[in-house]
Structures are given as C-alpha cells and as structure tokens.
Amino acid sequence: MDIPLKIRTIDVLLFDGVNLLDVAGPVQAFEAAHVNGRETYSVRFISTDGAPVRASCGLKLAADGALSAATPSDDLLIPGGTGVDALTEDEATLKAVKAFATQAPKGRLISVCSGALVLAAAGLLDGRPATTHWSRASDARTYKNVLWDLDRISISTGRIYTSAGVTTGIDLALSIIREDCGPATALAVARELVVQLHRTGGQSQFATHLDAQFAVGSTLTRLIEQVVTEPKGNWSLENLANAAGMNPRTLSRHFKRDLQETPAQFVERVRVEHARGLLSEDRPLKQVAIDSGFGDLQRMRRAFQRRFGIHVSDYVSAFG
Incomplete structure (x- = not known):
C-alpha cells in the first residue's frame, strides 16, 4: 500500500480511574x-484539564494537553475504567x-470498554449499534436509544467505533489499521504484538472458555474446549x-450441574456465537450456517x- 499522505493524529483521553490496558493496548x-518504514500514527495524551491522572492500577500518567472543544487531532480515543462514571456526568x-x-467531520470517535458510555451520554450513539464491556450491561441499558449488542468484540458505524473492553481495544485498533493501511500492515502489527488479526465470536464465547476452565472435572473441561474449537463437529449427544x-x-447430568443447560443447548450456544462472529465478516448466510x-x-x-x-436477517441489518 502507498505511504499515507499524512500521519494521522490520535488524542487519547486520560482520567482518574482509567483502565491502563484500555490505553496501552490500542x-x-x-x-x-508503519508503512514502508514510515510512522503512520501520532498519539497525544490529554486529560480533561491537562493535569496528570492516576490509572485504576495506581500508575500516575502525565498528559500532553487538555481536552478542549477545538482539539486539533484527527481522531479522539476514549478508554474505559472506573472513572468513566464521573465523565458521563461532566457537562464540560x-x-x-x-x-x-461536529467540528471534525472526518474525525473518528473511538471508544474502548466502558468509554462507550461517554459517547452514549453525549448522545452520539443514539440510533446506532454499539458495544461495551459485558459488566456494564445495566449502565448501558440506561441509554435506551442506543442499539447495544454487548456480545460483539467491536462495532463501527460511520466514523464511530466501539469495542467490548480491555484487550478488545487491540482488536479494534487492528481493524482501524487495516482500514487505513491495508491488511499487510495490520498483519505485521498483529505479529509484533503476538495476537490474532481477527477474533471471531463475541464476549460470551470467551465466557464459554471460562465455563470450561471452571467446570468440575477435567473430562468435561476437555470436551467443552473441543466443541468451542470445532463447532462444525458432529456433536450429537452420543x-x-x-x-x-x-x-x-451421565453427561447430561454433568452439563445440568455445571453449566445449567443440556449438552444440545450448549452446542447450539457455541455455534450461535461462532456464527455471530462470521456474520460480522459479511459472509453469505448459507456459508455461515455451514461454517458454524x-x-x-x-x-x-x-x-x-x-x-x-x-x-x-434482522440481526445482520442491525449489527452486521
């Protein structure tokens, strides 16, 4: 891909209680x-008043400037963290x-984790699909005009981007890099960070892996991992x-005890979550049905x- 005409600048909003991984990951x-050895992005760290802040982990972070109505950046990134709640009530x-x-018509608004709640409080997500961290479901529901899909890893509509939380900020950044610089650059970054270029499935798929880790008995754990890894398998009860x-x-009794569902319900849940990830890639529905x-x-x-x-089809129209 050609060298970008200019370096794209990104302002990252810092605040007391910010989640450090939400900042550091993306x-x-x-x-x-880098494209042909040239820098592609320039990041500036800002706080609401330009003063240093303290992340939720206790690390003190310095700011390069203050958030203002006339921020000079191309894009604005809002991470999540416990301090988000104060921001949603801060009119300034x-x-x-x-x-x-309003003032940056080509600028992108990017949120990581609960940072989406700031966009929602500002009214910028009204009528749009969006996602945030699963633990913020009750907070998200207070913004009734937002089309929340809290199982999605990331969602982009127009120039507004939201991601599920913490490490999914890296997934979102990779998708933006791919959009700006092409797949080769995004792949190079993924290799550098030792992460997947694109994760299928949603937040509940990772909860399924947690189900496996906390299920009683190593036999059931291995079985759950097999189904999650190979949803296309012939997973009849037998x-x-x-x-x-x-x-x-006996197997049905174990599933009921440990996961509160039947083996068939579990398999269907895994396949649905896998299908949702594939649908976000704009694949034909028939192929998604086969692959999931x-x-x-x-x-x-x-x-x-x-x-x-x-x-x-309704799901794809709203969230595809």
Whole structure:
C-alpha cells in the first residue's frame, strides 16, 4: 500500500480511574503500525484539564494537553475504567466530545470498554449499534436509544467505533489499521504484538472458555474446549458422550450441574456465537450456517430465533 499522505493524529483521553490496558493496548498497536518504514500514527495524551491522572492500577500518567472543544487531532480515543462514571456526568467533557464530533467531520470517535458510555451520554450513539464491556450491561441499558449488542468484540458505524473492553481495544485498533493501511500492515502489527488479526465470536464465547476452565472435572473441561474449537463437529449427544467417556445420561447430568443447560443447548450456544462472529465478516448466510456447524440456513434461523427472538436477517441489518 502507498505511504499515507499524512500521519494521522490520535488524542487519547486520560482520567482518574482509567483502565491502563484500555490505553496501552490500542496505543501500542498504533505505535507498531508503519508503512514502508514510515510512522503512520501520532498519539497525544490529554486529560480533561491537562493535569496528570492516576490509572485504576495506581500508575500516575502525565498528559500532553487538555481536552478542549477545538482539539486539533484527527481522531479522539476514549478508554474505559472506573472513572468513566464521573465523565458521563461532566457537562464540560460531554460538550467537548460533542464539539469534536461536529467540528471534525472526518474525525473518528473511538471508544474502548466502558468509554462507550461517554459517547452514549453525549448522545452520539443514539440510533446506532454499539458495544461495551459485558459488566456494564445495566449502565448501558440506561441509554435506551442506543442499539447495544454487548456480545460483539467491536462495532463501527460511520466514523464511530466501539469495542467490548480491555484487550478488545487491540482488536479494534487492528481493524482501524487495516482500514487505513491495508491488511499487510495490520498483519505485521498483529505479529509484533503476538495476537490474532481477527477474533471471531463475541464476549460470551470467551465466557464459554471460562465455563470450561471452571467446570468440575477435567473430562468435561476437555470436551467443552473441543466443541468451542470445532463447532462444525458432529456433536450429537452420543458423540459428545463418547468424546467425554461417559454415557449420555451421565453427561447430561454433568452439563445440568455445571453449566445449567443440556449438552444440545450448549452446542447450539457455541455455534450461535461462532456464527455471530462470521456474520460480522459479511459472509453469505448459507456459508455461515455451514461454517458454524448448523449445516443449513433453516437450522441457524431457528437457533437465532430461540436465542434472540429475531431472524438472522434482522440481526445482520442491525449489527452486521
């Protein structure tokens, strides 16, 4: 890809209680992005008043300047953290964020984790799909005009970008780098950071991995990991039981005890989450149904209807 015509500048908002990984993850990705050996991004750290702040982990962070209604950057990145709650009630901050959206028509507003709540409080997410950290579900629901999908890793609509939280800030940065600089540069950054270039699935998929780690008994743990890793497998109750070395009745009892669902419900949940990740890549619906293990589109449609009460096509229209 050609060298960008100019370095893109990004202001990163710091505040007391900011999550350090929400800042460091995407910033490190942008720092690693070079095209033909040339720097692509320039990052400036700002706070609401230009003063130093203290991250939630206790580390003191210096600011290069203050957030203002006339911030000179191309993009504004708002990380998350416990201090977000104070920002959502700070009229000066919300006014400055809204002013950036108005005065920088080509500028991007990027949020990581609960930073999306600041965009929501500023009214910038109204009528838009957005995501934030799963633990902020109750806070997110107070912004009723936002189309929240808290299972998505990241969502971009126009020039507003939101991500699920913490390490997903790196995923979001990689998608922006790919958009700006091309797949080769994004891949080089992913290799540098030793992360996946694109993660499929959503936040609940990682919760599924946690299910496996905390399930009682190593046999069930291994089985869960097998299903998550290979959702296309022929996971009938009999095949699941054989893989676990149990009879079907015993396996069902273990699933009910440890995961509060049947083996079939678990398999469907894994396949739905895998399908949601594939749908974000704009693949044909029939192919998504095959690749996620449903086999045919009708089965996938029924699963989406059971899980979310909507048709797959409606899901794609809102969140694809």
